Amino acid sequence: MRASETLASGRPAGLLRRFRRRPAAVASLCVLVAIGILCLAAPLVARLLGTDPEAIDLLGRFRPPSLAHPLGTDELGRDVLVRLLYGGRISLLVGLGGALAASAIGVVIGILAGWRGGLFDRLVMRVTDAVIALPLLPLLIVLAAVDLAKLGLPAELAGGAAASVLRIMVIVALFGWTTVARLTRAATLSVKNREFVLAARALGAPPRRILRAHILPNVAAPVVVATTLSVGNVILAESVLSFLGLGIQPPLASWGTMLTNAQELIFGAPALALWPGLLIFVTVLTFNLMGDGLQEALDPRQSRHR
Amino acid sequence: MGRLLLRRGIETLLVLLVMSFLIYALIGLMPGDPIDLMLSADPRFTTADAARLKALYGLDRPLLERYLRWLQRALAGDFGYSRLYGQPVFAVIWPRLLNTLLLMGTSLLLALLIAIPAGILAALRPRGPLDTLVNLLAFAGFSVPSFWLSLMLIVLFAVTLGWLPAGGVASVGDGGFLDRLTYLVLPVAALTLLTAGTFLRFVRASMLEALEEDHIRTARAKGCGTARIVLAHALPNAMIPVVTVVALHFGSLLSGALVVETVFSYLGMGKLIYDAILGNDYNLALAALLLGTALTLLANLAADIVYLELDPRIHESL
Numbered sequence: 001m002r003a004s005e006t007l008a009s010g011r012p013a014g015l016l017r018r019f020r021r022r023p024a025a026v027a028s029l030c031v032l033v034a035i036g037i038l039c040l041a042a043p044l045v046a047r048l049l050g051t052d053p054e055a056i057d058l059l060g061r062f063r064p065p066s067l068a069h070p071l072g073t074d075e076l077g078r079d080v081l082v083r084l085l086y087g088g089r090i091s092l093l094v095g096l097g098g099a100l101a102a103s104a105i106g107v108v109i110g111i112l113a114g115w116r117g118g119l120f121d122r123l124v125m126r127v128t129d130a131v132i133a134l135p136l137l138p139l140l141i142v143l144a145a146v147d148l149a150k151l152g153l154p155a156e157l158a159g160g161a162a163a164s165v166l167r168i169m170v171i172v173a174l175f176g177w178t179t180v181a182r183l184t185r186a187a188t189l190s191v192k193n194r195e196f197v198l199a200a201r202a203l204g205a206p207p208r209r210i211l212r213a214h215i216l217p218n219v220a221a222p223v224v225v226a227t228t229l230s231v232g233n234v235i236l237a238e239s240v241l242s243f244l245g246l247g248i249q250p251p252l253a254s255w256g257t258m259l260t261n262a263q264e265l266i267f268g269a270p271a272l273a274l275w276p277g278l279l280i281f282v283t284v285l286t287f288n289l290m291g292d293g294l295q296e297a298l299d300p301r302q303s304r305h306r
Numbered sequence: 307m308g309r310l311l312l313r314r315g316i317e318t319l320l321v322l323l324v325m326s327f328l329i330y331a332l333i334g335l336m337p338g339d340p341i342d343l344m345l346s347a348d349p350r351f352t353t354a355d356a357a358r359l360k361a362l363y364g365l366d367r368p369l370l371e372r373y374l375r376w377l378q379r380a381l382a383g384d385f386g387y388s389r390l391y392g393q394p395v396f397a398v399i400w401p402r403l404l405n406t407l408l409l410m411g412t413s414l415l416l417a418l419l420i421a422i423p424a425g426i427l428a429a430l431r432p433r434g435p436l437d438t439l440v441n442l443l444a445f446a447g448f449s450v451p452s453f454w455l456s457l458m459l460i461v462l463f464a465v466t467l468g469w470l471p472a473g474g475v476a477s478v479g480d481g482g483f484l485d486r487l488t489y490l491v492l493p494v495a496a497l498t499l500l501t502a503g504t505f506l507r508f509v510r511a512s513m514l515e516a517l518e519e520d521h522i523r524t525a526r527a528k529g530c531g532t533a534r535i536v537l538a539h540a541l542p543n544a545m546i547p548v549v550t551v552v553a554l555h556f557g558s559l560l561s562g563a564l565v566v567e568t569v570f571s572y573l574g575m576g577k578l579i580y581d582a583i584l585g586n587d588y589n590l591a592l593a594a595l596l597l598g599t600a601l602t603l604l605a606n607l608a609a610d611i612v613y614l615e616l617d618p619r620i621h622e623s624l
Binding site for chain 1: 317321324325329332333335336337338442445446448449450451452453454457458460465466472554557558560561562564565568569576579580583584591595598599602603606
């Protein structure tokens with residue numbers, strides 16, 4: 001028996017139909033696709049406008065919007081629009097990468113806890129309780145401030161800009177796996193003793209095959225929803241850390257780092273503070289709305305409550 | 307129930323102990339070195355002096371040994387001196403903690419005053435226009451980046467309109483109640499807007515669930531009015547999970563306060579933690595982080611107690 005015909009999810013066609021019935025979710029998906037395409041096309045936009053995202057033009061600082069610079073220029077004379085698109089690549093990369101990594105960890109831990117039970121299960125649940133109870137941001141700041149060179153990593157690897165991207169994803173994954181682990185564990189527990197799993201066991205299927213063919217498809221629905229919802233949170237976490245100067249390091253920029261200087265310039269150039277934040281806001285909002293829509297599409301029983 | 311509380315209490319202490327070790331270890335991994343910082347001001351010190359000082363303070367010992375020594379002192383109430391402020395750590399922390407509790411308490415109260423009525427109204431007609439609007443606003447509330455919301459409030463009310471100060475806790479030479487209040491308005495507004503959305507969703511979900519109970523149908527069948535059904539029959543039940551959520555939300559409220567305080571230069575715990583970490587003030591960062599963690603864990607414990615007290619159904623399931 002293929003497990004795809006078992007629980008929660010239903011047929012893909014029905015899923016799509018239910019998702020389409022949620023205007024907010026569909027609109028969010030469109031907005032996200034648009035933002036994604038624009039960010040991917042950042043080099044193209046830069047060439048169209050004839051600007052270099054890194055080129056500093058001290059004579060052309062704080063230009064108002066014009067044809068050459070649709071959103072004006074920043075404190076170093078760089079084109080705001082092009083920088084926004086390049087920044088979006090980093091923000092989206094960290095958001096998607098961090099959320100996926102956290103989910104992967106969560107799925108493995110959740111399935112093991114639900115399947116194995118016993119001491120490991122109790123330990124995992126205690127740890128998730130503890131992690132959920134912690135004041136997250138102060139701890140993220142400490143982790144972001146940790147000097148990797150002191151852990152024995154070579155300095156150029158520890159302090160590089162690319163390392164800062166990876167580091168944020170790792171930090172986020174370290175704290176972000178708990179929700180998915182809980183959901184996966186609950187879903188595993190609920191299918192573990194159902195007839196089709198017992199039948200597979202009785203037929204002598206090895207545990208690995210049972211996990212892959214029967215358990216995994218059934219935990220997929222809540223995991224997809226939780227991952228979608230967590231992309232927004234990861235982007236928020238990244239932007240806060242970057243804003244505080246502890247996230248993405250120059251010369252790379254994310255939407256969060258673009259706001260770092262905005263506060264000192266807020267009296268002279270309030271528009272510089274507007275755009276990066278607005279993009280973070282819209283991206284996070286659309287990910288959340290889409291996750292909400294997915295949740296209802298996947299689990300119509302609960303839809304009245306959401 | 308007593309035994310359950312005892313178990314949860316012991317668990318909380320254990321988590322705090324583990325966290326104290328983790329934070330201690332992490333603080334040691336932050337850039338810079340306390341001895342180098344001490345010596346950097348004076349070129350006459352040699353590396354031999356540095357090594358001697360390290361031995362004197364026990365910094366050449368293994369991590370576990372250093373931690374145990376710190377723990378011993380900390381349990382005796384000695385958390386050391388703050389490098390940035392030149393005072394015992396808790397002398398620095400207490401006034402900041404009061405400021406933060408004022409900020410968090412006011413915001414929490416306002417957020418509930420918004421979330422409870424709005425959540426109830428939204429739950430009365432699920433999918434109605436009001437519900438859709440309220441839900442969208444709630445989503446906006448927990449999707450908006452905290453620092454950006456703060457910046458935008460500054461742009462609107464401090465830069466453009468000039469009604470309120472952009473940051474700080476009081477004007478120079480004026481520390482009166484009204485003066486301090488004007489400095490509190492924007493940070494409180496920011497934290498309230500950030501918090502209300504989450505609470506609203508919980509109130510709404512909880513209310514929807516409560517309205518589906520059998521006794522509500524009975525009350526309705528007997529001709530009970532909507533207002534009475536909502537306020538007298540559904541609300542008390544609906545509030546139980548909400549109380550828990552509010553207590554569980556302490557940690558994220560503290561996280562939000564950290565950002566809001568930093569943007570508004572509001573002298574609270576959050577800004578203190580941030581400044582201490584950036585300024586290599588190890589003792590202060592350690593103590594402040596631990597206090598924040600301890601308070602969050604206490605809030606969680608309180609959530610459990612309140613839940614047990616309010617909901618007699620729990621006893622049966624234990």
